[in-house]
Amino acid sequence: MKKLVLICVLAILGNKGVAQTTSNTIADSLFATANYTLAINEYAKQGSPNAQLQIARAYNAIGNFDKALAQYISLVQSNQSLELAKYELGRLYLKLKHYTPAQAVFSQLIKKNDQNPEYFHYLGESLKELDHFPESITAYKQSVKIDSTHLRSLFQLGKYYVMQRERDSVLKYVDKGLHFYGNDVSLINLKALAYYNDHYLWQAIPLFERLVELGEDKEYIHERMGHAYLIMHRYTEAKDAYFKLLGFDEENPKALYGVGTSFWKLQELDSAITYIQKSIEVQKVTLDKEYNALARLAVEQNDIKLAIGYYIKAYQENYDGYLYKYEICLLSDLYYKNPKQSLKCYREYQQKFGHQKDYFSEFASKRISEIKEEIHMNTH
Template structure:
């Protein structure tokens, strides 16, 4: 009997060591991105930890349906596994399965009321379901739990900027910038709020900062051109519009805006040149469109 006990213990030890070795091999494969082989190795190990890693591996290689099934298996076996639910909910959002994602994050916010991430992702699900009031409420809950939650601050700031609710927009923008002073998205929103409020002089350095931080987009030059013009900085306005025309010389509005700068400088001949260019571009677009519509 004693010998049988010893043999049983030895066999269990050997099995545990083999599983540990197999798990180490699987983890190594996962770490270096060899996900398909990692899946095979995790399958040999078994257990919920391996099942979660298999879900992550399927997610990494883009086999989202299998990843979701694997996450669901883990959750079905262990309903307290918040990490598996979080990762599956985020993947469901990525797959545009918003109702299912909402269900996952609703459950998470109920079992863990202190996690701002769960509130944020529930807000994302509601936003994509066009449940705007609900989503705003979730973002605000996230901020009440963590006043530095940048993504929630951005979503609120963006919403109120679009709605032209200046005070509310600035409230969340400045909260974010207080912690993340170089966040280009918030700086951009700050500039847009001031621009929309016709505070062009204050908007200019913010748009310039957006460019410095690498957001080299056409709309920034467009807003800067208008702001420079309004602020009587004609040289800079022309430079901004020149950049836009180098990128796209078929935009009639850019020619009209440039003409406006020359008009304010009382350089009417130059203004006329750019007005004519704008009209020529519009005529060309009209003729091209007309020919497509009436082509036999």
């Protein structure tokens, strides 16, 4: 009888183990194929710490960050030894821009394990976002001390020293990264900027060229290349760089002037004049909106004469501003009460803007007829 009971118990436990294993397999398969909602339902049947961690990851993956955060916090509070869960919680805090709790999490992780470069890197990220720059730099340096090839920490250090204009420090950290991975465009860019900012243009140029070769087809790169080529008397290459810059914005005044200057140095004077003139044209400042605002303020203060003056200036800035011309005519008509002057103004309006056939042109046409009648009545 005892043997029978024991066999039954073992059978039940075995079935439970098989069911648990099957549930794990199904949940893991659903998670691996990004079927996160169904995976969450399967993991919820298990209740193990690993299942809870997977639920947190699934919520994170589908973008339900509130539930992911709540799940991670609950898991970490009930299982203080789960270092991986705490690490992922810290990462999530960073993603959600909760920098103070992120700093706390990574500081706690470092107390338990001070040989993990990732912990120091993300502590540095937290501190940087909290504007604790000296402390963040210390954290990044510790990350690099543990792992001299930690590219993201090397980049942050290089970036910091580029902003500080400390070229030697930039090269110290950037070159470590490039020695490990020579095609890291972020590090190449920092090195190029360090040389460029210190006017070592002959050393910056090959680095900018390398960035372009690696697919970094960006405005600021072509602008700096164009400038560097000009200074180094490489005028054909400067012209080509500025033409590429124009490909982003055909009215870029720096690019137009750069092309013009390059043509000038190449003794193609007609082309030089053309592009430099274009550079001037696109930089022409129009102040019609500002004069219009002043005109309207003058009207509100019942200073009609001043308002007319401002509308005239606005129209001179922008001869396509039909409302400016209309206001000139309307206010002059009211203020000066000079029929001949008003007639001339309305006719000018109709000649240029009458084709619009809107309210303003209809009013001008009507007013022209009325003024003609007034003039006729006054002459008889």
